[in-house]
Amino acid sequence: ELARLYELFGANSAELDQSQFGVTVLGGINSISNDVATAITTALSGSDVDTEGLSYKVGRIGGIDRYHQAFLVAEEIARINEEENEEGADTDAIYIASGDAFSDALAIAAQAGEYRNPVLLTRGNTLNEYAANFLETYISDDSVAAVHESDVTIVGGTSTISQNVANQINAILADKVAAGFDNDINDSDSNIDNNPYYTGPNDSTPMVATVDRIAGANRYEVSRNVNEDATYTDNESGAEAAYTHYLVVSGDHPSDALPASALANQIGAGVLLVSNNTQRAQEQLLAAIENGVTDFTFIGGVNTLSNATFNIFNYSGDTLRAIVNGPGHFNSVIIDQIEDNDGSETENLVNEDPTE
Incomplete structure (x- = not known):
């Protein structure tokens, strides 16, 4: 709220x-x-x-500031994950986003929330001390495998989080790998020869762990790239599935994206940042359809997402079908009832119809 x-x-x-x-x-x-x-x-x-x-x-x-705040929330997530140890809750994945450009943190929020992964904030040119502290504390160095399985990902291009920050994270990971290697060679149960985190059979050299990056030329491309490989856990089958439903929010008004992320986790949807710029809106739509998305729900009134933008997503004419070679019918809806991923109904989630 x-x-x-x-x-x-x-x-x-x-x-x-x-x-x-x-x-x-x-x-x-x-x-x-x-x-x-x-x-x-x-x-x-x-x-x-x-x-x-x-x-x-x-x-x-x-927290005393946004960086400390993100750190405290991340610690709470780690505590809950450790206590509940839910199957499918990936406690090792960690996202790093800019504390100055909130759009990237918002772009990853739904995916992070789906698997209960922390999102840390940092400044653009230097890794924030709270983010560094969390990585040093919560990435396990029990073994080389444990370090590699800690999936650390920067969200945003080098214009928002520089390569220098990536290098600082890599240095932390390198120290963890070294400690994990020491633990491996002192562990009588370890089998380095057949361990996939070493460079090859009979080779005791551990593979280097490096930070990943989800980049983009702007916030909208970052949002597209986040969603490209994003998944959710189907409540009915328990299997991971690709999104077929996006909640569409303004990339310029984070107040709508924040509650949308919580809603997305409940109904098994992704969150897509969109601009009222016609070309950018079309790019987002085409990328979504190519990813197999068939349903779009706009979150926010006409002051944040215009009727023109809504109509772009509601378009199902021959031209669009020819471009994407899709099934030819795509629905954009503003509705008062949305069916949850578990089959129940969530009422009155969206109250404004941009077509009015």
Whole structure:
């Protein structure tokens, strides 16, 4: 829920009245005041829902700045993953995004949330100390394999996160590999000859672990590239599947992308950043269709995503079919009911119809 500094919107209060869960305020008192936290407590205490036997609390994860905030949230994710150790929850994947260009962090948020992976923030030219601390603390060096299985990925091109930052991350990974190698050779159960993380049979040289990067010329290309190989876990089958449904949000208005990421995790959808620029909107649509996406839900009103942009995604004419060689029918919808990935219905998720 998004809160203004000194008040809760009516919609937020109504949402809290139906809550049977705890609420965590993300951000220090300079971003969300204690008055808001008190208002949340009051809303929960005055709820009409029978809370007997339920425990709820209003907590806060508040950092001294955005980098520390991301670090604290990442630590909480690591703690939950360790406690629950859910099958399919990849606790090793870590994403690094710019703390100055939030669009890249928003582009990866849904995918990170799907598999409960932390997203750390850093400055563009130097790896932030909190991000470095998390990597040094939470990447296991029990073995070379453990280091390699810690999938560290920079989200964004070198104009937002420089190669110098990548080099600093690689140095941390190199130290981890060295420690893992020492553990391997001291482990009587290890079999280096057949270990895929060494350079070859009978070779005790570990393969170098390096940071990956999802890049793009701009925020929209980064968003496309994030979604290209993105997957979700189907609640019914338990199998990983490619997205066929995107939530479309403005790349210029992060306030819509934040709640969209949470919704995307619930219904098994990806999040696509889109511009009202006609050419860029068309590029996003064509790339999505080539990835097998058939359904698009716009999040936000006409002030953020125009009718013209909506109509581009709602177009299913011969020209588009010829370009993408697809099935010839694609739906863009603004709807009040969306079927969850588990078959249940989530009501009143989108309330504005841009065609009105």
